[in-house]
Amino acid sequence: MTRRQTALPPGPPKPYAAKNGTGSDGMTISGAGIRRMRLLRSMKQEHLAELLGVNQATISRWERDQLALSPEQVVKLERIFASPRHAAVDAALKRLVEDSVRPLHLICDRTHRLLSASRPRQAEWRAPLGAFLGRSLFSYASAEIAVAEQSLQERGWHAGRLSSLTLDTGANGNTLLPIAAGRVTWERIMLSDGSAGRLVTTIG
Template sequence: MVFTGRMLKRLRLLSGMKQSHVAELLQVTQATISRWEAGLLTPSENQTAALECLFEKVPPSADAALRRLVEMSTAKVHLICDYSHRLLAASPSRRAEWRRELLGLPMLRYASDEIQEAERSLTDLGWYDGQTASLLVDTGPNRRDDVPIVAGRVLWERIPLADGAMGRLVTTLT
């Protein structure tokens, strides 16, 4: 997973953690966490792995009505937490594509190169500032057997969840 400064700060805040606590857990200084969040430094590969483990504990949204709508949809659609990329819900047709259970797991690790590039562009597009509420993403295959992504187009829609977090509804269009 690529942690942008903004993403790291949001995950930390959603977890209710102070920079000093994250620093202690990762055995770095609080100033290092601050620099990561400001985008002045980038975590190493080992530090990124530790951050992934740390933030796997961010609880999924409790928005039951939205989850039910997604799970009853006939479209290929899934809902993730916009901050942690954890899967909150998926339609039966989307789940049928996957060869493993993913509920509660971060999905970004399965992303194709095009999805990762689109993810990196979100800050510049004003996604997190509310300037952009939806985005069309053309994607290529991710070449994975367990959670395959084929070439096509998806629609990302940013929506507020009942617990105050933001979600991303991902719908396959082609």
């Protein structure tokens, strides 16, 4: 008699690999493809990491085909790369900030990286704008600003339930980027890539 072979149970599903990830349209997502699409959108690895909720090292490993993507991460990546770009809108916003007669600046809401600043704001600083652009300004925060920042999650700021906040601040005692005692307003503004910016205006 011929012995019947018993079929083995299927093993666990394999994770999506960056070098063999399949998107919803059946297209393969490679590490080189991720890098190419990121560069076409003038996005830094750090920025893409912010949008995906991972760190910069993860993006780097994806692009070198050294780390697997989960199906959920593939979907998020597709949405980011498929979203229409409105760079002109962001550029116009930055020009409005730069041309404002009020002391204000625009930062990334999550990382506090400086995106733009008005001339009156730049006049307060003891270094040229280029020394701060792209850098986090949080290390210059006053004690009051740091406390307010810690309260944002509880207030629903990042969830979009609160889009404007006015607070009183003391001086930060820093000579390079001084903050004087007074009142400031934070306004949360969505940027064209889906991330949030924060407009910081001194009002008194």
